[in-house]
Amino acid sequence: MSELMTHTYRRILLQIDAATHCRETIGTAMDIAARLDGKLTGIFIQDSNLAAAGTLGFVREFRLSSPIGHSLDTLTVEAQLRAMARSVQRQLEREGGRRKISVGFRAIRSDVQTEEDELQDADLVIVESTGRLHSRNFRGHLTTRLSMVGLLRPTLFLKGSKSLAPEVAVVCDTLDAAQRGMRAASNLLGGSSAHVTLVPFNLSTEDEKELSRMGETLNADPSENATGGVYVAQVAATDGVELIKSLSSTECIVVMTAGGPFMEDPGNLEPLFVSRHPLLCIQ
Numbered sequence: 292m293s294e295l296m297t298h299t300y301r302r303i304l305l306q307i308d309a310a311t312h313c314r315e316t317i318g319t320a321m322d323i324a325a326r327l328d329g330k331l332t333g334i335f336i337q338d339s340n341l342a343a344a345g346t347l348g349f350v351r352e353f354r355l356s357s358p359i360g361h362s363l364d365t366l367t368v369e370a371q372l373r374a375m376a377r378s379v380q381r382q383l384e385r386e387g388g389r390r391k392i393s394v395g396f397r398a399i400r401s402d403v404q405t406e407e408d409e410l411q412d413a414d415l416v417i418v419e420s421t422g423r424l425h426s427r428n429f430r431g432h433l434t435t436r437l438s439m440v441g442l443l444r445p446t447l448f449l450k451g452s453k454s455l456a457p458e459v460a461v462v463c464d465t466l467d468a469a470q471r472g473m474r475a476a477s478n479l480l481g482g483s484s485a486h487v488t489l490v491p492f493n494l495s496t497e498d499e500k501e502l503s504r505m506g507e508t509l510n511a512d513p514s515e516n517a518t519g520g521v522y523v524a525q526v527a528a529t530d531g532v533e534l535i536k537s538l539s540s541t542e543c544i545v546v547m548t549a550g551g552p553f554m555e556d557p558g559n560l561e562p563l564f565v566s567r568h569p570l571l572c573i574q
Contacts (some may be wrong), residue, residue, distance in 0.1 A: 292438035304413035326481040332395035335376040355381040457485040458543035468548040491527040531559035
C-alpha cells in the first residue's frame, strides 16, 4: 500500500463560524497540519442570517451574566462577529508560531459562492460539527447537500477535541471506493501506522470476494502495506445504523466516498453525523 501514500494534503482549510468550539478544533487542526507538514488557513464565516436577526424586534439575547433579555441590532451583531474573527485569528497565529506551522486567515460572509471559491485552493477542508449535532435542520441540510452536489474537496468533520485515532473504517460501496478510501486515510494520517477496516456495503458476492482478496494481498506483502493492517469486516453493512454497530469502540475515522450508493441516501448519513466518529468524505 505504499503507492497509496501520495502526500496530497498540504493546503489545509479550517472552516470556522460562531458555532465552532474554536480552541479545541484549532488544536486538532494544528496537529493534522504538523503531521502533514502543511499550511493551515482559517476561514471565519460571518453568518449573514445571524446578523440579520438584529432587525427582528422580537429577538432577544440572553447572557450568562444576566437573566434579562437584551435587544439586538445588526451593528452590534456584526461587531460581535468581527470580534470573534479577530480572536480566532490571534489563536491561529499564536499556536502556529509556537509550533512553527505556516498559518493564514480570512474572514468572509456566508455567501455560498464565496465559500465555494475559498474551497478551490484547499487539499483538505476541516469542519467542526460537534456544536451543531443537536440541530436536525443542520444535519438535514448538510446530508442533502453532500448527497446532491457532492464535495469540492476532501472534507473532515471533527467530533470534539480529541486527536484522531490511528484506526480507520472505509465504507466500501464499490471496489474503487475501497481503494480511494485507503489512499485518503494514508494521506490524512501522514503515513502513520493505522488499522484499516474495509466495511462492505451492498456489494455483490463477487465484489465481496475481491475485497477479501485485496485485504489478503496487502497484508501478505509488508512492503506494500503502509498501515498497521488491513481487515475486511465479516458482516456487511446494509445501512448507516448497521454500519455504526459494526464499528469498534474506538472513535475511528469513517471514510466515505461521494457519489456512491452509501452517500446518495441521506438516511445512511444521519447516524454517522450524530455519532462520535470523525468523518472523512472524499470525491
